[in-house]
Amino acid sequence: MIEAQRRFDLLTQRARHDVIEASVEHARTLYRQDQMEPGLAAQFRAAAAALAGEGTNADDTRRAWSALRERVRDVHVSRRLAEITDSLVLGATSGGEVSTATLTFPDNSYLIMMDHGLSNLTWLIAQLFVVSRRTPLLGHPPPGNPVGITAAAQALRLTTARIAGGGRAGVNPSLVLGRDELALAGALVREIDIFVLAHEAAHILLGHFSEDHSGLTAVGHPSQLLGRRPHEETAADLLAVTLQLDDMLSTGEGDDRVIALRLTAVRLFLALLELYERSMFVVQPTSHPPAAARWRTIVSERLTRWFDDSGRLQYDDIELVRTLRELDAIPRLSDAAAVHSGMGERLDRALWSFHEWSQVAALGHFLMPAPAEALAALTRWPGWPADADVESEIAGLVAEVLAAEEARAIVRAAVSGEQVVSRLAAAAGLTARADAARKDATTHTDPFPSWAIAAIAIDALTETIARWQR
Ligand SMILES: [Zn+2]
Known part of the structure; x- marks a missing residue:
């Protein structure tokens, strides 16, 4: 057994079977399975089975890694990724942290773990983007009854206030999505996962692991702070976005709708991190540059060079991201009420406690x-x-x-x-x-x-x- 596997088994707790069963049962009622296309229903059943078998989202992470590998056309990088895959363990943890960690071991094995705290936040921003958008995504028109963009942004701010106030990451207002919306949010989250894994893979490919630096995090939790190496983080981001688009970059051809999906995912991810960092820290972890700076570097060093017609792709002007930035003018105290009334039937009221989230909003108000x-x-x-x-x-x-x-x-x-x-x-x-x-x-x-x-x-x-x- 490789060391990464042994360590992963030690680190992860398996959820109790009754808890998993209850989660799968609730998801079944939530996602209106009767309306689902057969393909999507099959995907849902596979995800539920993976969750029931393992108790984590690890299967999603592994699929995203496969998708990343399939996308890389460069022969040398592709060969290196195949070697890494042989000694790689990909897993999900449920510690309630907003982080992804990569660890390396003396037998040259690697362990990449994404925490549910981060996965649940990316799932929330993907869902909110899909239900509040007023533009097509992957050729799908916007919803006929979109959620108000301000309420969507306030839902994200409310969720990060909970973490900033000391709550466990990953406890979010739960939403109800229709058939196409679920597929689109899933496609966005898959692209976010691919970017996060590509960033971690880039650290390995670029040789950033050495004896005195055996672990790196994509988003540093205070307990995992590992020193300041901003130039390596920038290099990892730039290689990550290159790997993410390598199939199109190598042929020079690509569907605008697919490019827009991928770039939207990266933009949403870094906007989410920016919101998290601002809500959470006065002095933030220095293991990575601030998320806002990371996005600006990706745009100036790569995207503006690859895509001359950036207006058409709109990757740098996403309404939800803009609204997040403009929220400072709206008191945090109103966040719970805005979500309560603004989300309408999209809010999963079986799991929503207005009282509890009002307390979170008040905490956010006092903190920030x-x-x-x-x-x-x-x-x-x-x-x-x-x-x-x-x-x-x-x-x-x-x-x-x-x-x-x-x-x-x-x-x-x-x-x-x-x-x-x-x-x-x-x-x-x-x-x-x-x-x-x-x-x-x-x-x-x-x-x-x-x-x-x-x-x-x-x-x-x-x-x-x-x-x-x-
Ligand atoms: Zn990193």
Whole structure:
């Protein structure tokens, strides 16, 4: 047995049989199997059987790897991928992390594991894109009753708020899709999986594994932070997108609709990571460049060189991605209500708890309010003395918090690049510091919104850190 297999068996937990059965049964009701084309129904049964046999999505990952290999036309790369496949174990884990890890072992075997936390998020953005789009995809016209684009974007933001607040990744609002929609979302997710695997394969092909760097992650979870090697990540992204399109690049011919599907998948994936990074971190993992920078590099170094008519493919102007960027003007507090009313019959109400997701929205609001919301909470606080210069008081508190040890530790982490700082940890530390800064002030029945002082301080810190990274 190769070492990668032994390690994989040690690392993965098998789901209990009754849990798998219940999941498959629920999926059966969800995907309106009676309406399915025979081919699609067969695919569904195969996926359910794989899930029932293994308890994970590992089978999807293996299919994506096969699809990647079939796409590569370059003889040398193709031969090398065949060699790698002989000593490769592909698996899925269910640790609730937004990550993919590649590990290498002394017997030259490799283990690539994609976590369900990441798979479930990519499945959600693919579904939301399909049901909210107003443009054709793979020749299929947009839905007659599309979900509002803002509600779709808010559903994604709400889901990442849950993770940022300390929740397990992969617990998403569940959606109901029709026949074609399911097939299209599946096609998008397959392309996302291919890109993620191509990125990991690129690290192996480019020789990025050495004795002192035996593991890399596609999206670094804090516990798996592995040091800063941005040039290798850029090289892996550029080779990944090349491998993903190699069948078309080598012949110089390709169906615009297929190219658009593949590029849309990559764009959605990196937009999702960008949203995750912004929601999750004040100082983000430095094992990979920020997702926004990764996409810009792919566009400038590859896509604009390959496709002169980028307007036709629209890979850089996707409405859902644009809307995600514009969400800052909408309070996070409204996210649960927007999903509740905006998703209509697309929302799987058997699994949707409005109460629970409202709490997630409130948590997101406290962790990451818009600057105007934080300022409004402070100026509206009824406990200010009548003669107080409120603006100066707020500015003084923010300055005091920024000078405190907790804020200095965040700056040090960003400078050294050796430690991540989550929003949750930063908010807890700086809110406590803002509370302490007011310890001599008069008490009032309305608690002072120290969280808002912390939020303004965090905003200032993230702005500064983002400028360093540019
Ligand atoms: Zn990487």
